Amino acid sequence: MGDNALPNRSFKEQRFWDEFLVARDGLPFEWYAQWSDLFPLLERHCGLNPQLSPLPAVLIPGCGNSELSSAMYDHGFTNITNIDFSRSVIMEMMRRNIRDRPMMFWKVMDMTEMQFSNDSFDYILDKGALDAVLGQADEDHASGKRFLSEVKRVLRPLGKYACITLAESHVIGLLLSTFRHGWQVAVYQVPIAQASSKLKPLLFAATKETTSNLSLISYNLSSDLHAQNIAAIEKENALRRRGPEFRDFEKLQPSRRSVLTLGGTFKAIVLDAKIGQAVTPDACAVFLVPKAKAHEWLYSSEEGQWQVVESAKAARLIMVYLETDCQTATELQNLLSPLVRELVPLDCDSGVPFLLPHDGVCKGTLLEEIDSPLTGTMLVEDVVSSDKKKAFFRRLFFKRNPNLIQSEALLTPTNGFRRVGSKKKNKHGKETAAQRRQNTTDEMKVDHSYLASPYHEGMVAGLSLIATKIESCVSSKEQIRVMIVGLGAGLLPMFLYKHFPFNSIEVVELDPVVADLAKRHFGFVEDDRMQLRLGDGLAAVDAIAKQEMEEQANSENTRHKLHILLIDADSSDPSNGLSCPPEEFLLETFLRSAKAALEPEGILVINVVSRAREPHIQADQRMCKIFSEVYSLQVDEDVNRVVFGLPQPSNLRDSTAIFNAGVLLKKVAGQFASWDKGPNVKDVLKKIKRIK
Missing domain, CATH: 3.40.50.150 (Vaccinia Virus protein VP39)
Known part of the structure; x- marks a missing residue:
């Protein structure tokens, strides 16, 4: 097998595989490893043995024109079903095997929509199929998720899914997040006999258990060759090891609202979206509530908090109440990430964004900040709209109610234009706060013929x-x-x-x-x-x-x-x-x-x-x-x-x-x-x- 023979275009297209078969003139193509490389590993770690009685029912999805199934058949595994969405591939493989291997099945079928009943197979042997259907990291992964959903459906209890994969980060991430509750998972290196091969495939072996237990992942990988995969597995195991106080948060529970303390310091409220709320399924977000806003109804009342959940469109929202307003967003994220990780649903397979309250405005110049014994701190700002017209506005905020723009005025140039080069400055060539206010007033005026609110x-x-x-x-x-x-x-x-x-x-x-x-x-x-x-x-x-x-x-x-x-x-x-x-x-x-x-x-x-x-x-x-x-x-x-x-x-x-x-x-x-x-x-x- 030569590595330069690996296809490098869209693996998801049927047309590509038809053309690929023609280009190779029917010659078989082996992804990643030969049967001789795989059998000892599958026998030892998956219990795949031709002496089993009855013979295990084996499914090979995305079979292509590989000789894997014919080698397995000759080894004694005669109950094998091969599927592929390329009709030309299936017809060629039937023609090639029908005489010598009459008990093997070949079907034209989309592996993301299998036409098998539930619990149909004892083993599913996937050699590169998931890698092909997932494609690159930046591609849509919906097809890969559908494929794994079908794998889980058609596999019998105590059945095994053996996935031979290059385990790129998006692939291993999907595998680890998909096979959690009710699956025993192990990961091994695939020994390649060909020393010249640059590929380092892994065997991801998942056994379908009869309970919904959550088990740790075992692995045997070289730290030099697979450091990134080891890190991903350890991160997953860290989630699975979460303490008893966090076990209830492994799965989403609609309408749940729980108050707890993170790291002994931060108050947190975990809210799982109510049934019927428009949310992104399995999406989780962290919402940071600044100390200055914690008393506001939106963040202090249950009704307000549920409105934040709906606005964030998160299936789970973790509201964290900050003790200080002085830290930067990056500092807070670094501090809180290890703490909130225990609260992320296991089925959340996307990143967890950190959100902050914002008013959606384009900030400009702060003209004045002044304190009042009655109203508290007030701010006057000049802002520029984010649209193409770039309109200028002046806004008044009360810090006691920062989510509300108290007043907003349209600014127009004095005498129809903005003066340039006439700004007053101090002896050091810089504007003082008072001079900045005066210069802005000189250039712009409030248009009282317009109501911005x-x-x-x-x-x-x-x-x-x-x-x-x-x-x-x-x-x-x-x-x-x-x-x-x-x-x-x-x-x-x-x-x-x-x-x-x-x-x-x-x-x-x-x-x-x-x-x-x-x-x-x-x-x-x-x-x-x-x-x-x-x-x-x-x-x-x-x-x-x-x-x-x-x-x-x-x-x-x-x-x-x-x-x-x-x-x-x-x-x-x-x-x-x-x-x-x-x-x-x-x-x-x-x-x-x-x-x-x-x-x-x-x-x-x-x-x-x-x-x-x-x-x-x-x-x-x-x-x-x-x-x-x-x-x-x-x-x-x-x-x-x-x-x-x-x-x-x-x-x-x-x-x-x-x-x-x-x-x-x-x-x-x-x-x-x-x-x-x-x-x-x-x-x-x-x-x-x-x-x-």
């Missing part, structure tokens, strides 16, 4: 529900009073200020540091139409409600009620599942005050952000209890919704009426300012649903 678009488009009242007030020159609780970067107030003829927009913000950031970085302004009040939004709304009730008791006409009340505040305690608003704004006491503070034809708008379902359900129930009509707009899957409440019934009987109201809203706004970059009101209103 979808929920802001929804809040604005939802004002269509009172478009008739807004149009009536504009026509009669009646003052339209708006209150916004929660300033953020001031982008929602500034859009309303720029696009609507609202006479009085009052923004209530609890934190003066937030107010300062909005003015310095996001272009928020105060004048006779826009006022900023530093204080508690709950108290501000309650004051209007109480004043209204007092004036009604005194039979006086009130001029202080609101037409529009928007709640756009984030929660300082996301552990209860609510990111926005603070829970107090969804209680019945506040909702009653809000209704009392509104004109009969006014509207309450609340941005609700929660990964948990219960806060959304409660918000709807309470709104429906207090308000005459309630509408809901889904912004981000099941997480972000905008809820609208009308104090009295409207004339919006159907979707057509709501659509016409949207047209009216844009018409009124268009008389005041251009709507070129405003939200697509028509598309947003299609998503609004009336829930009462």
